[in-house]
Amino acid sequence: MTVARTSELRPPGSAALVRLVAAREISTRIRDKTFLFSSAAILLLVLGAMVFQILVASGASKVTVGVVGDRAALQPALQAQGKAYGVDVTVVGVADEAAARAAVSAGNVDGVLLDGTGPAPRLLVERSASGPLSSAVQNTVSQLALGRQLSAAGITHLDVPHVGVTALDPQADQAGERTAIAIVGIVVLYTLLILMGQFVAQGVVEEKSTRVVELLLATMRPWQLLAGKIVGLGLLGLAQIVAISVVGVAGAIGFDLVSLPGQLIGTVLSVVAWFVLGYAFYASVFAAGASLVSRQEDLAGVITPLTILLVVGFFIAIQAANDPAGTLAVVTSYIPGLSPLVMPVRMAAGDVAWWQALLAVVLQLVAIAFVVRLGGRVYAGALLRTGGRTKLREALRAERI
Amino acid sequence: MLEFDGLHKSFGGNHVLDGVGFAVAPGTMFGFCGSNGAGKTTTMRIAMGLLRADAGTVRWQGRPLDQESRRRIGYMPEERGLYPKMKVGEQVTYFARLHGMGAAAAARAAEEWTTRLGLGERRGDAVEKLSLGNQQRVQLAAALVSRPEVLILDEPFSGLDPVGVDALAEALLEQVHQGVPVVFSSHQLDLVERLCHSVGILARGHMVATGTVEELRQREDGRLLRIVVPDAPHGWAVGLPGVRVVSEQAGDTLVELATGTDDQEVLAAALRTGRVTHFAWRQPTLVELFREVVAARPQEVAA
Numbered sequence: 001m002t003v004a005r006t007s008e009l010r011p012p013g014s015a016a017l018v019r020l021v022a023a024r025e026i027s028t029r030i031r032d033k034t035f036l037f038s039s040a041a042i043l044l045l046v047l048g049a050m051v052f053q054i055l056v057a058s059g060a061s062k063v064t065v066g067v068v069g070d071r072a073a074l075q076p077a078l079q080a081q082g083k084a085y086g087v088d089v090t091v092v093g094v095a096d097e098a099a100a101r102a103a104v105s106a107g108n109v110d111g112v113l114l115d116g117t118g119p120a121p122r123l124l125v126e127r128s129a130s131g132p133l134s135s136a137v138q139n140t141v142s143q144l145a146l147g148r149q150l151s152a153a154g155i156t157h158l159d160v161p162h163v164g165v166t167a168l169d170p171q172a173d174q175a176g177e178r179t180a181i182a183i184v185g186i187v188v189l190y191t192l193l194i195l196m197g198q199f200v201a202q203g204v205v206e207e208k209s210t211r212v213v214e215l216l217l218a219t220m221r222p223w224q225l226l227a228g229k230i231v232g233l234g235l236l237g238l239a240q241i242v243a244i245s246v247v248g249v250a251g252a253i254g255f256d257l258v259s260l261p262g263q264l265i266g267t268v269l270s271v272v273a274w275f276v277l278g279y280a281f282y283a284s285v286f287a288a289g290a291s292l293v294s295r296q297e298d299l300a301g302v303i304t305p306l307t308i309l310l311v312v313g314f315f316i317a318i319q320a321a322n323d324p325a326g327t328l329a330v331v332t333s334y335i336p337g338l339s340p341l342v343m344p345v346r347m348a349a350g351d352v353a354w355w356q357a358l359l360a361v362v363l364q365l366v367a368i369a370f371v372v373r374l375g376g377r378v379y380a381g382a383l384l385r386t387g388g389r390t391k392l393r394e395a396l397r398a399e400r401i
Numbered sequence: 402m403l404e405f406d407g408l409h410k411s412f413g414g415n416h417v418l419d420g421v422g423f424a425v426a427p428g429t430m431f432g433f434c435g436s437n438g439a440g441k442t443t444t445m446r447i448a449m450g451l452l453r454a455d456a457g458t459v460r461w462q463g464r465p466l467d468q469e470s471r472r473r474i475g476y477m478p479e480e481r482g483l484y485p486k487m488k489v490g491e492q493v494t495y496f497a498r499l500h501g502m503g504a505a506a507a508a509r510a511a512e513e514w515t516t517r518l519g520l521g522e523r524r525g526d527a528v529e530k531l532s533l534g535n536q537q538r539v540q541l542a543a544a545l546v547s548r549p550e551v552l553i554l555d556e557p558f559s560g561l562d563p564v565g566v567d568a569l570a571e572a573l574l575e576q577v578h579q580g581v582p583v584v585f586s587s588h589q590l591d592l593v594e595r596l597c598h599s600v601g602i603l604a605r606g607h608m609v610a611t612g613t614v615e616e617l618r619q620r621e622d623g624r625l626l627r628i629v630v631p632d633a634p635h636g637w638a639v640g641l642p643g644v645r646v647v648s649e650q651a652g653d654t655l656v657e658l659a660t661g662t663d664d665q666e667v668l669a670a671a672l673r674t675g676r677v678t679h680f681a682w683r684q685p686t687l688v689e690l691f692r693e694v695v696a697a698r699p700q701e702v703a704a
Contacts, residue, residue, distance in 0.1 A: 211478065
């Protein structure tokens with residue numbers, strides 16, 4: 001009889017147990033309302049930021065200029081000048097001054113250049129010409145007139161020394177854009193770290209407060225339970241941040257909100273990678289903290305200090321966006337726990353050497369190894385102590401099962 | 402054979418278990434009795450690897466229990482534990498899988514056990530929506546679903562109504578008939594007496610008595626005498642040589658005779674008080690045995 005009974009059971013290895021626990025975490029959370037609402041909220045936040053960008057961007061940088069006369073000569077010059085002032089110039093041909101007035105009044109064009117190649121060029125606008133518009137038009141007219149006068153004087157080949165540009169910080173412009181992306185990324189990363197940390201903590205306390213942990217530990221070791229929980233929720237968090245990133249990147253590129261898609265993807269990837277590091281750290285710390293209490297009501301007492309650490313990191317990261325080379329940003333970008341929030345911003349701003357990023361990663365990895373070990377001990381020591389709140393020292397001293 | 406051998410355990414300076422040992426044969430039920438705080442739960446937790454014994458081992462089929470062999474034990478902790486928001490069917494399946502069953506086999510076994518324990522209709526409900534009695538059944542299903550070789554159940558009957566008690570008793574007896582050794586702790590001694598082949602009584606970390614209910618009875622047998630003398634004055638038996646009055650209630654008297662005391666002399670003394678309506682050796686109930694052995698301890702310690 002006993003032989004028949006055993007044959008059905010195949011002892012699951014550690015990997016199988018961790019997988020089982022992780023699968024349960026995922027399938028439970030994926031049906032959980034808190035999780036669904038918060039995921040939707042984060043996605044809406046990112047979409048909202050993009051819509052805002054589209055609205056802001058569409059107002060400023062597009063200009064339509066009507067031209068009466070020699071459009072072939074004016075169009076390339078106008079567009080080249082427009083580019084120098086950061087506006088996209090669209091050139092349309094207009095028949096005569098009457099048509100030009102009508103077009104300006106109707107708002108079809110921002111302005112019309114009359115007699116652009118003649119002796120008395122005029123710019124017709126509704127009320128006033130914007131700086132880039134009038135400058136671009138002025139330069140176009142000057143350039144063309146100068147060319148004409150020079151060739152009239154017989155000078156066709158002009159030897160103008162070309163100015164060689166040596167940029168001390170060639171990426172400063174792009175850095176601004178990447179920093180903005182990094183800030184959006186940090187908001188998402190921070191929100192997900194808090195959310196997933198809470199899930200881990202609540203899950204640990206739920207198992208303790210319902211005493212189901214005793215039944216679980218009769219079949220597995222504490223570390224297997226802990227690992228399954230952290231891996232399961234981590235995969236869920238990773239799926240979330242990847243989904244948000246894909247939507248964000250696709251939207252940004254699709255709506256042409258960024259000038260350099262390659263750098264956008266680079267920054268997003270670094271945020272995702274730092275999420276993994278930050279999550280591994282905070283999940284272990286939250287789990288160990290939560291294992292010290294036996295009731296959901298007592299949970300706030302242990303995880304609030306940990307949450308404050310995250311909040312501090314978040315504010316430093318926002319500050320670092322303005323001053324990525326400041327002492328505060330530089331120092332905190334190496335401190336484990338803060339680095340996942342601060343370093344992506346500094347990296348986006350572009351003044352981080354590869355070895356500096358590597359150093360921050362290594363320090364964070366060392367810290368993760370440390371908290372996983374120590375947190376695992378606390379967790380194992382405190383898990384079966386179900387009376388009130390266990391002191392950290394007691395948990396560390398407790399016998400390990 | 403499931404053997405608990407010389408278990409010692411102390412928490413701080415508090416010696417909770419002091420050489421606890423007993424054995425349970427396959428296909429028998431062992432009732433584990435003892436007052437609150439006697440160490441029953443500690444003993445079972447040590448068997449399940451939830452606590453580490455300071456000394457001593459628990460063996461199954463001659464080998465000390467380890468993580469692997471514990472997977473083949475069905476366990477019901479004293480503090481019931483289930484995920485409140487998880488559905489009954491999924492929960493039982495999950496525990497089957499943790500014990501090493503494949504996905505399909507686990508789902509099948511969960512369906513079978515929930516049906517057998519009368520939870521078929523509730524399989525899709527969250528555990529927290531169930532009555533306490535039904536939650537207890539889910540707990541039992543979680544212990545039985547992996548077809549364990551051994552059952553260790555801490556207070557499985559507590560909190561059940563009489564119908565629930567009968568259903569659980571039936572389920573356990575069925576396991577016993579299939580050759581599973583079952584250990585359960587209980588305060589309901591009448592139940593232990595009815596169900597168990599053998600009994601162990603634990604008091605302050607010591608096994609004060611182990612054996613079959615019959616053996617325990619014989620230990621006390623021939624010592625307790627019940628005499629009903631309706632007309633006797635209160636305290637009629639006090640002072641008779643070799644006689645200790647255990648209880649006396651309106652002439653219904655229970656006395657314990659010292660070895661060598663002649664029961665006929667006690668009868669004669671009873672007759673002197675008037676009518677004797679009952680005079681017989683008394684088979685002690687488990688409750689009385691329990692009181693006897695548990696109460697005896699402090700005197701031994703004091704002596």
